[in-house]
Amino acid sequence: MTIASFQDFWDLVVDVWQHGVFGIHIADSLIALGIFLLFIMLRNLLTRFILSALKRAATRTKTDIDDQVLEVIRAPVRFIPIVMGIFFATSVLSVGEDVEAFFNHINRSLVTFTLFWTLHRIVSPIGGILMHSRGILTPAMVDWIIKSAKVAFILLGSAAILEIWGIAVAPIIAGLGLFGVAVALGAQDLFKNLISGLFVIGERRFHPGDWISVDGVVEGDVEEIGFRTTKIRRFDKAPVYVPNSKLSDNAVTNFQRMTYRRIKWIIGLEYRTTGDQLRRIRDGIEAYILESDDFAKPEMASTFVRIDAFSASSIDILLYCFTRTTKWGEWLEVKERLAFKIKDIVEEAGAGFAFPSRSLYVETMPDAAETFPQSANKADAAAQSLTATNEIVQKNS
Numbered sequence: 103m104t105i106a107s108f109q110d111f112w113d114l115v116v117d118v119w120q121h122g123v124f125g126i127h128i129a130d131s132l133i134a135l136g137i138f139l140l141f142i143m144l145r146n147l148l149t150r151f152i153l154s155a156l157k158r159a160a161t162r163t164k165t166d167i168d169d170q171v172l173e174v175i176r177a178p179v180r181f182i183p184i185v186m187g188i189f190f191a192t193s194v195l196s197v198g199e200d201v202e203a204f205f206n207h208i209n210r211s212l213v214t215f216t217l218f219w220t221l222h223r224i225v226s227p228i229g230g231i232l233m234h235s236r237g238i239l240t241p242a243m244v245d246w247i248i249k250s251a252k253v254a255f256i257l258l259g260s261a262a263i264l265e266i267w268g269i270a271v272a273p274i275i276a277g278l279g280l281f282g283v284a285v286a287l288g289a290q291d292l293f294k295n296l297i298s299g300l301f302v303i304g305e306r307r308f309h310p311g312d313w314i315s316v317d318g319v320v321e322g323d324v325e326e327i328g329f330r331t332t333k334i335r336r337f338d339k340a341p342v343y344v345p346n347s348k349l350s351d352n353a354v355t356n357f358q359r360m361t362y363r364r365i366k367w368i369i370g371l372e373y374r375t376t377g378d379q380l381r382r383i384r385d386g387i388e389a390y391i392l393e394s395d396d397f398a399k400p401e402m403a404s405t406f407v408r409i410d411a412f413s414a415s416s417i418d419i420l421l422y423c424f425t426r427t428t429k430w431g432e433w434l435e436v437k438e439r440l441a442f443k444i445k446d447i448v449e450e451a452g453a454g455f456a457f458p459s460r461s462l463y464v465e466t467m468p469d470a471a472e473t474f475p476q477s478a479n480k481a482d483a484a485a486q487s488l489t490a491t492n493e494i495v496q497k498n499s
Contacts, residue, residue: 141187218259362424370416416456
């Protein structure tokens with residue numbers, strides 16, 4: 103048995119120093135770590151320098167789009183020093199071909215990730231340019247284009263990174279195509295809603311912010327048109343997520359696009375109202391509508407104030423007109439003023455409003471009912487009166 107010498111120990115130390123970390127020289131590892139930490143410390147300085155240079159260039163333009171682009175790429179720009187640090191750190195390491203290829207794939211993947219991340223974030227401000235083409239594209243269509251572009255950049259970036267690592271994307275897509283056929287059979291409603299959403303946006307039935315009513319489904323303000331559902335906020339502030347197929351298959355009323363808003367009333371007057379009173383009431387209501395700026399003129403919208411029918415308990419006047427405002431609150435105020443005015447006109451004419459009533463005509467009167475002496479007990483008197491009434495009814499029948 104031999105006793106190890108100090109030289110053997112030193113040789114072990116040297117060997118560990120040269121091949122201590124995955125076969126990489128420890129000195130090289132420390133240098134690489136130092137380079138990476140240096141870029142981390144200089145991260146804020148480099149980011150400020152790059153962004154300041156880009157900002158100076160943006161100030162020379164008249165548009166605000168470049169300013170918005172600078173704001174959204176701040177995060178990717180701050181990530182660039184990290185990518186640079188990893189690249190220069192790995193470049194100083196003396197490694198084998200396999201490890202070098204591994205480091206090369208990492209660096210390529212980080213650069214690819216940064217590029218597609220930047221493109222993904224730039225889509226939103228660039229989409230603002232499309233907002234100016236309102237004659238061609240609606241805000242909902244622009245929103246869909248932005249979302250589709252973001253998804254496309256995510257898929258392209260993922261495919262590019264997979265290709266870097268030697269993973270063929272084409273066979274995966276082919277396999278997904280066969281898998282997609284099977285999924286499509288079980289996800290028909292999903293694709294139906296997606297296609298319906300495209301039709302809704304293409305036909306421009308409504309836009310976010312419009313007040314709509316879907317027959318038998320919901321009524322409220324449109325907040326967002328999504329790929330599968332549309333978010334509608336009811337007037338009680340409850341959100342309703344309606345499948346797009348419901349919006350394409352059912353009748354949709356878009357109140358936001360009303361030119362004027364209608365008022366249709368049937369005003370019932372008592373039968374004792376004379377002809378002169380009817381004319382005064384009709385002419386007074388008509389004059390108020392024609393003179394008020396709250397209502398659309400007859401040449402703009404149909405306006406009628408006419409004696410319409412002799413109903414069972416009233417003489418009916420048809421009031422049919424349109425208000426200039428389409429806002430619900432203002433429309434209610436106009437209706438209220440009109441109601442007060444009609445009441446004043448009817449009262450000034452000496453007439454009254456009718457209410458449902460029924461007249462009973464008796465051809466023959468029965469024999470006079472027998473009178474009963476006053477009872478101290480009112481309950482007994484009421485019972486006796488009721489008994490007498492029943493006897494009269496039996497005689498008549």
